[in-house]
Amino acid sequence: MDIKKYQVTPDANVSLADYQTSDPDRISEEQLLKTYIPESVEELKELHWRLHAEEKHGILVVLQAIDAGGKDEAISYIFSNLNAQGLKTISVKKPSEEEQKHDFLWRIHDGLPAKGEVGILNRSYYEDVIAPRIHNLLEEEELPDNQDVWQMRYRQINDFERYLVENGIRVVKFLFNVSKDKQKERLLERIKDPKKNFEFSFSDVEEREHWDEYQDIFADLISNTSTENAPWYVLPADDEWFGRYIVTEVMNDVLRDIDPQYPKLTEEDQDKLDEAIQKLENE
Template identity: 65%
Template sequence: MDMKRYLVKSNQKVSLEDYSTKEDFNLKEEELLDDILPKSIDKLKELHWRLHAEEKRGIVVVLQAMDAAGKDEAISYIFSNLTAQGLKTASFQKPSETELKHDYLWRIREGLPARGQVGILNRSHYEEVIAPKVHEDKLKDEMYPDDMEKDEVWKMRYRQINDFEQHLTENGYKVIKFFFNMSKEEQRQRLLERLKNPEKNWEFSYNDIKERRHWDEYQEAFEAMLSHTSTDFAPWYVLPADDEWYSRYIITEVMVNCLKEIDPQFPELSDEDKEKMKEAIEELENEKN
């Protein structure tokens, strides 16, 4: 798979119309589900074990999308295969009263992974350059400098986010970001499924319909986000999210390639530890039942 097809280059001006929401990947779904994707996940599991054992580096995974684009399902299918001790998941919704009393990046730190972990941000700091841009009433005066016009805030925040992610990178954390590029028609079908299927009613929120009315404004906000914050050290990948299984395959392969670059290794035992292990083996083998 050529990952460059989905990569947003640094300083690239993005139009989502240039990215397909549905991919003709020349694979039978059965082949993808039964063979190719499981093998890719097996590679991811092995590399993740090494990352967790080594405890030197970490990975921050950012997931952003419109509602019903498949973020939760991707997390369940892919990352549930990884060892729980080496995984951290955080979901950021509407800021709480306490969070609003701090800068907008403050709450993100609690969701960041430790060394040896993959941290998944299901929604993230990018909410602060999306929702407030679509709904300007959410951006209060105290959230930006007194001498700054409201329409200048976004350029400032893009820079701040890039600086934040560069700081993470320089301190041993890879940052990988996935945008689920879903078509408006596909979202309509998925929301209808949630409404009509009793087993999926619990997934539906009336707010999804409310936000859907601002579809075009959200697309513009996503395009600006992708254009200004995809960097060489923290790139965005645009997924053809109408194809849920293929999108999961892309995520898995990007993660595998990232871990291969890190090249984590199982820690080597010292001579002292090897001797202690030898003694422990002998004790257990000679133990009487």
């Protein structure tokens, strides 16, 4: 698979209209479920276990989407296959009163992965360059003198992500690019299905009224924050299984580049291990 097809190059002037919500060249769902996804997930499990064993690098995964974009399902299916010992997940919601007393990146730190972990942000610090713009939520003291607050925050985010990468934490970011028609279909399914309507929030319909604003803001933030250190991938999110496959392949690509290895035993530890084996076998 050519994952570069979905990666946003640095300094690109992005319009989401240029990215398909459904890829006509996608692999069939039958092939995905029988062959491609199982094989890709098996590789991801092995690479993730090696990452956890080596404890030299971590990976921060950022997932962003409009409501019903498919983030939760991607987390449930793909990352549920990974060992929980090397996995960390945090959902970023409306900031609490305590969080509002700090800088906008402060609340993210507890969700950052340690070396040997994959950390998943279901929504992320990017919420602080999205929701406040849609709903005009910034307080007066948060507005800098003679600066564009959003450009300032983009710069701060880029610096933050570069800092993480330089300290051994890779950053990979996915935008689930879903069509307005498909979002409507998924929201109606949530409402009508008794097994799914607990997932529905009335705010989902209210936020849908800001569809065009969200599209413009997503395009703007991706244009300003897809970097060599922390690239964005725009997923054709109408194709649920194909989108999940792209995520696993991107993760595998990142892990192959890291190339984590199982730790090698010292000669002393190997001798102790041999003694333990012999002791157990002689019981």
